[in-house]
């Protein structure tokens with residue numbers, strides 16, 4: 018290790034200690050101060066890893082990482098950045114937590130959620146065992162510019178041929194990352210979709226051939242641009258997946274079939290998550306586990322350890338019970354709404370929309386959420402909007418046809434518990450990133466007192 | 468006679484980067500509430516464009532790749548487009564669509580990507596993207612209870628022209644971050660970098676566009692008042708957060 022890295026390491030550890038004795042639990046701060054002092058510290062620690070999986074993509078990183086961690090940590094110790102601290106400083110903070118003062122990493126295996134723009138910066142000095150790409154969708158335009166740019170970053174990050182790439186074969190953009198690779202490229206996809214929809218007008222940024230610009234032809238859509246597609250000029254098409262999934266919405270079982278292995282194993286997993294987008298996350302995690310050589314029986318055992326991370330359909334029991342779901346882009350929000358649609362009881366839906374940097378300052382994406390489709394199927398008694406952009410959301414609902422009298426705007430997040438203490442089965446709270454952790458606290462307190 | 472309006476959306480499959488259909492949904496809804504029989508006519512790539520059939524045209528924004536495809540497609544219709552605009556066709560062009568109205572877009576390499584050249588206007592790629600909330604004073608400030616237009620801008624290009632702007636910048640960047648002008652207003656054209664989308668929080672501009680379309684089609688342009696409390700609260704919230712004070 019470089020001398021400078023030692024100083025960084027000690028400073029980072031000291032910061033972590035100081036935070037702990039002052040009762041704060043900053044996830045990234047130790048990494049931030051250590052990284053400032055010692056730019057190569059992350060590299061010095063990471064290169065000690067013997068096994069490392071990085072999970073990236075637009076949506077589902079946190080859930081997929083948590084599921085994968087449940088499988089992997091069944092009988093071995095693995096590091097993970099729980100809580101979604103997925104930038105350089107967050108990764109460093111995770112590594113610091115498992116290193117000695119002399120810079121030795123005590124746990125040599127890590128499953129890490131990594132931001133799309135951070136990935137190529139890390140792979141410039143460290144090659145993980147495997148990289149998983151969940152999907153490539155429109156996200157926070159003012160941060161990255163455009164989806165093309167994200168694709169360039171991911172392509173750069175997954176270019177090393179010695180790293181296994183596991184990617185979503187049903188998403189043409191995520192799939193395209195595999196085109197120019199030969200070895201160690203694996204696709205997963207759903208061979209049978211629980212709800213095949215061709216009529217939904219979801220956002221389809223990827224619905225064009227990247228080679229010739231032609232609109233892709235779809236046999237069916239599953240969500241967003243994800244489905245069974247091909248270029249009419251024959252440039253590319255949905256690949257036969259290495260790991261094919263079939264989800265049974267009634268039993269909640271995910272059947273996995275390995276098409277390219279001989280003999281091809283078939284096994285079933287009891288899914289702990291809701292909504293089709295989460296079944297993708299589950300299938301993605303299973304695919305990586307299989308690529309790493311984890312047996313189906315160990316996966317079946319490990320899934321029991323899965324705990325929903327904050328805001329990933331996190332349930333707060335009570336009367337009514339409240340469910341907190343993160344929304345950060347239209348495709349994710351549409352997926353959450355579709356999962357809510359499955360609930361046929363009377364409900365309240367709340368949108369908590371902030372526009373800080375971490376949320377995306379541009380809220381035009383609210384107009385890409387398919388409220389028009391959701392509203393008639395929602396069985397929803399009332400709608401509540403909160404956050405700095407509550408009024409933008411209220412307008413969005415009004416222009417989608419929701420009765421203006423059933424839309425309530427509350428000024429403070431703390432008012433949400435009272436405002437939702439009504440006689441319904443479930444209250445759904447859809448929140449952008451910066452409101453998520455405050456809401457987590459408020460809901461936990463509210464349920465205790467209520 | 469029953470009033471009918473056709474809102475043409477050019478290439479919705481390509482140009483919908485900043486939720487442009489939000490703008491259309493506002494126009495549709497506000498037209499229908501006035502008993503106007505309105506419909507959205509999406510024109511996809513490869514379909515023939517008949518400007519005589521349009522009472523209003525929306526040209527939205529797309530990624531560079533999509534913008535280039537659209538530019539090429541529309542170039543074949545340039546003369547028709549020019550004629551329609553001379554005749555007063557109402558057109559709302561946002562972001563990339565706005566840039567496309569000009570003569571060219573100059574890349575950092577000096578290469579000039581040709582536009583439709585419907586207006587004597589040019590755009591040059593700048594350094595930093597100009598991103599953030601924006602408030603402008605609309606030049607047609609007699610059109611509603613507020614003089615301002617609010618929204619969000621996010622553009623790398625710097626646009627320059629000598630036409631009247633859509634408004635003068637109160638807070639934000641506008642066309643180029645220098646001359647305090649935002650957008651363009653010429654005949655039936657409204658061009659702007661403001662998305663967010665533009666119309667939900669600016670109902671006075673939405674109604675102005677509807678009136679233009681009605682007049683263009685030869686109907687009376689009278690519109691009943693709507694309950695816009697929510698719209699004006701949202702509009703005012705943006706002004707408050709940007710600390711813009713105004714009298715009206």
Ligand SMILES: [Zn+2]
Nearest residue numbers: 226229248252
């Ligand atoms: Zn093609």
